[in-house]
Amino acid sequence: MNSAYKRRKVLKLIGRIIECLLLIALIMVFILPFYWTLITSVKSMWEAVENPPTWWPREFHWENYATVWNEQNFLKYAKNSIITTFGASIIQLVSSTMAAYAFARLRFKGKKTLFFISLADIMIPAQVIFLPIFIIYSRLGILNTYLSYFLIYIYSGSTIFFLRNAFMQVPEELVEAARLDGASEFSIIFRVLLPSVKSFMITQIMLILISKWNGYFWIQVLTTNDHIRTLPLLLNSILARVEGLVIRYDLAMATNVLIMAPMLLYIIVFSIRGFVLALQCKARRIPLLGKLIIIQFDYFYTFS
Amino acid sequence: MLINLSNIKKVYPGSKDPVIEGLNLAIKEGSFTVLLGPSGCGKTTLLRMIAGLESVTGGSISLEGENITNMEPGDRNLAMVFQNYAIYPHMTVKGNIEFGLKNYQMTKQQREERIKLVMELTGLTGFENRMPNQLSGGQRQRVALARAISKSPKAFLMDEPLSNLDAKLRNQMRSELIQLYNKMGTTFIYVTHDQTEALTMATDIVVMKDGKIMQYDTPENVYSNPANVFVAQFIGDPGMDVFQTTDDQFIGFKPRALTTEPVAEGVSFDANLLTTEYLGYDYQMTFEVPGKGTLVMRNKKKMTSGEAYRLSVPLEDLYYFDRDQNRCEPFPITGLKEVFHADK
Ligand SMILES: Nc1ncnc2c1ncn2[C@@H]1O[C@H](COP(=O)(O)OP(=O)(O)OP(=O)(O)O)[C@@H](O)[C@H]1O
Numbered sequence: 001m002n003s004a005y006k007r008r009k010v011l012k013l014i015g016r017i018i019e020c021l022l023l024i025a026l027i028m029v030f031i032l033p034f035y036w037t038l039i040t041s042v043k044s045m046w047e048a049v050e051n052p053p054t055w056w057p058r059e060f061h062w063e064n065y066a067t068v069w070n071e072q073n074f075l076k077y078a079k080n081s082i083i084t085t086f087g088a089s090i091i092q093l094v095s096s097t098m099a100a101y102a103f104a105r106l107r108f109k110g111k112k113t114l115f116f117i118s119l120a121d122i123m124i125p126a127q128v129i130f131l132p133i134f135i136i137y138s139r140l141g142i143l144n145t146y147l148s149y150f151l152i153y154i155y156s157g158s159t160i161f162f163l164r165n166a167f168m169q170v171p172e173e174l175v176e177a178a179r180l181d182g183a184s185e186f187s188i189i190f191r192v193l194l195p196s197v198k199s200f201m202i203t204q205i206m207l208i209l210i211s212k213w214n215g216y217f218w219i220q221v222l223t224t225n226d227h228i229r230t231l232p233l234l235l236n237s238i239l240a241r242v243e244g245l246v247i248r249y250d251l252a253m254a255t256n257v258l259i260m261a262p263m264l265l266y267i268i269v270f271s272i273r274g275f276v277l278a279l280q281c282k283a284r285r286i287p288l289l290g291k292l293i294i295i296q297f298d299y300f301y302t303f304s
Numbered sequence: 305m306l307i308n309l310s311n312i313k314k315v316y317p318g319s320k321d322p323v324i325e326g327l328n329l330a331i332k333e334g335s336f337t338v339l340l341g342p343s344g345c346g347k348t349t350l351l352r353m354i355a356g357l358e359s360v361t362g363g364s365i366s367l368e369g370e371n372i373t374n375m376e377p378g379d380r381n382l383a384m385v386f387q388n389y390a391i392y393p394h395m396t397v398k399g400n401i402e403f404g405l406k407n408y409q410m411t412k413q414q415r416e417e418r419i420k421l422v423m424e425l426t427g428l429t430g431f432e433n434r435m436p437n438q439l440s441g442g443q444r445q446r447v448a449l450a451r452a453i454s455k456s457p458k459a460f461l462m463d464e465p466l467s468n469l470d471a472k473l474r475n476q477m478r479s480e481l482i483q484l485y486n487k488m489g490t491t492f493i494y495v496t497h498d499q500t501e502a503l504t505m506a507t508d509i510v511v512m513k514d515g516k517i518m519q520y521d522t523p524e525n526v527y528s529n530p531a532n533v534f535v536a537q538f539i540g541d542p543g544m545d546v547f548q549t550t551d552d553q554f555i556g557f558k559p560r561a562l563t564t565e566p567v568a569e570g571v572s573f574d575a576n577l578l579t580t581e582y583l584g585y586d587y588q589m590t591f592e593v594p595g596k597g598t599l600v601m602r603n604k605k606k607m608t609s610g611e612a613y614r615l616s617v618p619l620e621d622l623y624y625f626d627r628d629q630n631r632c633e634p635f636p637i638t639g640l641k642e643v644f645h646a647d648k
């Protein structure tokens with residue numbers, strides 16, 4: 001009996017070790033692109049394109065960052081990124097919240113049909129509709145304006161869908177109690193419904209902000225000059241530049257790091273605990289990993 | 305009269321048949337009116353129409369003489385307590401109460417005073433800053449009550465507010481509700497399908513069936529003077545045994561009125577005892593009357609199953625109902641056709 005107990009303990013330990021190794025391998029898979037980005041950003045122009053690549057920079061060219069920062073347009077692009085990200089996110093959130101409330105809580109004629117139509121947005125890819133939109137906006141003369149970009153996000157089928165589902169989880173009686181308490185529709189949405197689905201909202205807000213910050217497609221479609229162009233487009237123009245027969249991967253990666261900086265900062269500040277747990281192989285939920293995955297997907301989606 | 309419902313009709317969207325039709329009801333100011341009836345009879349629907357949470361298909365509702373049929377729920381000055389409490393999960397106890405008061409444009413000081421008062425009244429003092437998930441079921445229900453009271457409404461509407469509590473807590477809250485009612489003297493409109501709750505708390509009971517009012521009376525009358533066969537069988541634990549007579553009228557009697565002693569005047573019949581259940585205070589016997597159906601008897605004496613008895617009911621314990629199942633003057637009993645059960 002004693003030996004059976006011991007064997008069970010050993011088996012458990014082995015299982016634990018395998019689990020840890022797998023987790024470490026997983027982390028490596030996700031960390032590696034970041035590591036590569038980070039070291040390339042401080043390599044020299046020539047070392048950055050060496051094949052096979054070096055795993056540690058021979059010399060540190062911190063001035064790459066200064067070069068990027070002093071690029072004529074970096075601050076302008078950064079400003080545009082901030083304005084478009086927050087503007088579009090706020091518009092998307094507010095309009096979707098109100099639409100989701102109507103679909104989840106109000107009774108009106110044609111609700112089912114309208115909801116189905118709004119879902120069509122999820123199924124039709126942007127690549128299918130960008131051309132008509134471009135033509136319409138061009139006729140309206142609003143290309144190269146923030147307004148054109150905000151208009152794209154005035155309506156989002158997926159956000160409406162997710163928020164509606166979240167609102168439907170909130171018991172009907174809570175809304176009715178508020179109604180009896182004399183609350184207005186706005187008060188019901190913003191002081192009863194939204195706080196009841198707070199954690200869900202935070203996730204949604206994060207996803208929406210990240211997708212706007214990394215957004216590339218629509219800005220590219222809606223601009224013919226760099227008036228409202230954002231950082232991902234700056235990166236693109238750096239990658240398109242060839243100096244002395246090489247693409248400036250060092251500068252591109254430095255730009256990349258700067259683009260990711262706010263997100264990385266957020267992750268580092270809010271996920272140190274999760275990171276420590278992950279390192280101790282104790283993590284039940286690994287927020288850091290989850291967020292890295294999200295960023296990775298967006299990253300590849302944007303540049304592939 | 306505080307609330308007057310006249311000729312109320314309700315059809316839910318998407319269904320053809322009305323849930324309630326041609327309903328008239330006047331609720332007395334200061335009464336504790338209980339809406340009682342089997343599941344699905346429309347109690348909740350009726351209460352929600354009074355609250356304004358459900359639209360009225362036809363007819364009108366007035367409150368203190370004012371027509372409120374189409375008034376917003378928040379403007380009616382009625383408070384509702386829900387079965388699942390419906391307190392805001394993201395607000396403290398105090399915040400829950402304050403939310404409504406803020407909407408009614410009270411000053412900070414007025415609010416504080418009001419909150420203090422209702423916290424004392426509901427025994428929640430000291431819990432002001434707790435979140436709802438740090439409270440027990442009974443305490444949550446108290447918060448819901450405190451929130452309702454704080455608005456000093458014209459009436460309290462309650463939809464089975466005690467049904468989520470365990471038996472012991474339910475009894476305690478029941479007596480607290482009665483005390484609260486006595487202290488405040490405000491009108492209570494209370495929905496339940498539990499007749500013990502109805503009989504113990506109500507000053508007036510509205511017995512409903514299929515969206516219609518079967519009897520609107522005091523608890524005593526509903527219990528001892530049922531207006532029809534349905535009420536006779538629905539009220540009481542258990543309800544009356546009812547025979548259909550050979551001329552299609554009905555006679556009924558309480559299970560406790562049945563006796564094995566011979567009676568001078570009354571009805572008698574032979575019956576076989578099927579089962580005996582011990583219920584603490586007395587026994588409940590289920591009999592089969594050959595060819596007529598089964599009925600129950602309550603007695604303090606234990607009786608042996610499988611035996612045949614001759615059962616009797618004294619004349620003075622009989623209730624008479626006409627062919628339409630409504631209470632009527634005594635009539636000569638021609639003969640017993642079968643045991644009758646009003647569909648529930
Ligand atoms: N939203 C709705 N849509 C359609 N029919 C409904 C709706 N709500 C209730 N009903 C129907 O109306 C009838 C009365 O329902 P109601 O909830 O008023 O009954 P109740 O007396 O409160 O029953 P219970 O004791 O089970 O709570 C039922 O037949 C029910 O199926």
Ligand SMILES: [Mg+2]
Pocket residue numbers: 347348349463
């Ligand atoms: Mg109900």
